[in-house]
Amino acid sequence: MESIWSKTCEIQKRLSLDSDIEVDAAVIGGGMAGILTAYQLECAGVRTAVLEAGRIGGGQTKNTTAKITSQHGIFCHDFIQKKGRDAAGQYVRANQAAVEEYKRIIQKEGIDCDLEEKDSYVYSQDEKKLKEEAEAAAELGVEASFEPCAKIPVPCAGAVKFARQAQFHPLKFICALSENLTIYEDTAVKEVEEHTVKTVCGSVQADKIVFATHFPFINFPGMYFTRMHQERSYVLALENAGMINGMYIGDGKDALSFRQFDRYLLFGGEGHRTGEKKEGEKYEGGSYERLRAAARELYPKSRETACWSAQDCVTADKVPFIGRYASDRPDWFVATGFQKWGMTSSMVSAMIIRDMICGSENPWAEAFSPSRFSAEEIPQIMKDSGKAVKGLTKRFFHIPDESAARLAPGHGAVVETEYGKAGVYKTEDQKIYKVDIVCPHLGCELAWNPDEKTWDCPCHGSRFDYKGNLLEGPAQEGIHYE
Ligand code: FES
Numbered sequence: 001m002e003s004i005w006s007k008t009c010e011i012q013k014r015l016s017l018d019s020d021i022e023v024d025a026a027v028i029g030g031g032m033a034g035i036l037t038a039y040q041l042e043c044a045g046v047r048t049a050v051l052e053a054g055r056i057g058g059g060q061t062k063n064t065t066a067k068i069t070s071q072h073g074i075f076c077h078d079f080i081q082k083k084g085r086d087a088a089g090q091y092v093r094a095n096q097a098a099v100e101e102y103k104r105i106i107q108k109e110g111i112d113c114d115l116e117e118k119d120s121y122v123y124s125q126d127e128k129k130l131k132e133e134a135e136a137a138a139e140l141g142v143e144a145s146f147e148p149c150a151k152i153p154v155p156c157a158g159a160v161k162f163a164r165q166a167q168f169h170p171l172k173f174i175c176a177l178s179e180n181l182t183i184y185e186d187t188a189v190k191e192v193e194e195h196t197v198k199t200v201c202g203s204v205q206a207d208k209i210v211f212a213t214h215f216p217f218i219n220f221p222g223m224y225f226t227r228m229h230q231e232r233s234y235v236l237a238l239e240n241a242g243m244i245n246g247m248y249i250g251d252g253k254d255a256l257s258f259r260q261f262d263r264y265l266l267f268g269g270e271g272h273r274t275g276e277k278k279e280g281e282k283y284e285g286g287s288y289e290r291l292r293a294a295a296r297e298l299y300p301k302s303r304e305t306a307c308w309s310a311q312d313c314v315t316a317d318k319v320p321f322i323g324r325y326a327s328d329r330p331d332w333f334v335a336t337g338f339q340k341w342g343m344t345s346s347m348v349s350a351m352i353i354r355d356m357i358c359g360s361e362n363p364w365a366e367a368f369s370p371s372r373f374s375a376e377e378i379p380q381i382m383k384d385s386g387k388a389v390k391g392l393t394k395r396f397f398h399i400p401d402e403s404a405a406r407l408a409p410g411h412g413a414v415v416e417t418e419y420g421k422a423g424v425y426k427t428e429d430q431k432i433y434k435v436d437i438v439c440p441h442l443g444c445e446l447a448w449n450p451d452e453k454t455w456d457c458p459c460h461g462s463r464f465d466y467k468g469n470l471l472e473g474p475a476q477e478g479i480h481y482e
Pocket residue numbers: 225439440441442443444457458459460461462473474475
């Protein structure tokens with residue numbers, strides 16, 4: 001499954017770290033947040049090195065829909081009710097500043113990355129809710145309005161418009177922006193102690209350390225695994241589906257999203273919690289198939305050119321954690337919990353963390369502080385702990401070991417072996433791969449994901465390919481069967 005961005009942009013390979021080095025700041029993770037943070041720090045005169053376990057832009061950045069917008073669903077009205085006007089204003093202004101900062105950097109650096117200014121819309125069947133949201137957003141200073149008619153082929157009572165947002169090609173952008181940065185690829189971090197980052201190929205001494213790794217992999221301090229879960233969603237690139245002007249997303253769980261890239265319509269939806277089937281799902285391999293069925297219905301003449309999926313970290317109050325990693329680690333910083341809004345959240349992180357490291361005041365930092373207390377976290381932690389227990393004890397599609405030979409090609413299952421449970425997958429050419437299905441992060445039982453042919457963790461969202469190689473953290477190692 002290769003995204004339209006990966007198909008249309010190749011980023012030059014960087015060398016791995018090959019000695020011990022010293023820098024002012026080490027950024028762990030070479031996705032959009034890591035690269036932007038390094039760029040902002042270098043511009044402020046802070047000598048920075050990026051340490052990336054694989055290739056830069058090779059994680060969630062290549063799987064985004066690349067909408068640069070401060071419109072994060074229908075949220076302003078709720079945000080004001082729950083957290084007050086101050087916090088809501090900080091959140092919205094930070095994200096609106098992020099939109100403008102992208103435009104500024106792209107112009108300043110002369111980056112050719114298909115940047116287009118577009119209006120952003122959230123559509124819904126609930127007119128009252130839309131009107132309340134438009135009013136709340138306008139009160140917070142956004143150029144927002146209620147539009148009675150949304151130009152998309154699904155029923156709705158209208159949409160809330162945020163004017164003059166943007167869309168771009170994320171890999172072309174990252175490719176150009178990273179040109180003059182110090183980056184080490186294939187340099188997985190194994191351990192972090194105070195000011196030392198130990199990698200598989202050397203160590204880095206740094207005054208400040210930034211964790212920009214999608215999901216923070218150090219469990220203690222911070223305990224981010226108790227404060228976030230992960231969700232997956234799916235995208236199709238469709239040719240011959242007409243042209244759409246603007247970026248659209250629906251309100252609610254089953255909402256669809258639409259945006260244009262060149263001659264392709266990027267058509268997204270089918271979100272669900274990682275490691276779980278969607279509620280009511282009756283058959284395996286359902287997410288892509290359901291999205292394809294919707295595409296056939298709405299765009300019968302379209303052709304699919306690419307399909308891919310993305311994984312998002314979600315906090316209980318839906319606000320990212322950006323700032324100090326933990327109170328007893330004043331020189332560690334974290335950027336995570338971006339939900340579906342990775343582009344603006346990455347830029348907000350880069351600006352806040354740059355200011356914190358440089359000792360400058362940042363007007364929005366408080367709203368994103370990881371040390372904030374959120375009453376919504378308590379039921380969320382209880383719920384997530386329940387998931388963890390469920391994950392540890394889950395029994396589904398278990399078959400005896402000898403039955404693995406009878407698995408249909410292209411299918412995976414959990415088998416009972418004489419030493420306990422194992423996961424097996426049979427390739428189309430009948431080769432069987434066996435993996436350990438205990439998640440190396442904190443021990444939950446992994447679930448087979450037939451859409452992606454991966455082993456996914458229902459607790460905190462780690463993922464592994466059918467051979468057992470690690471695809472996404474917080475786990476730090478693979479699940480190879482001993
Ligand atoms: Fe935490 Fe698997 S990701 S137990």
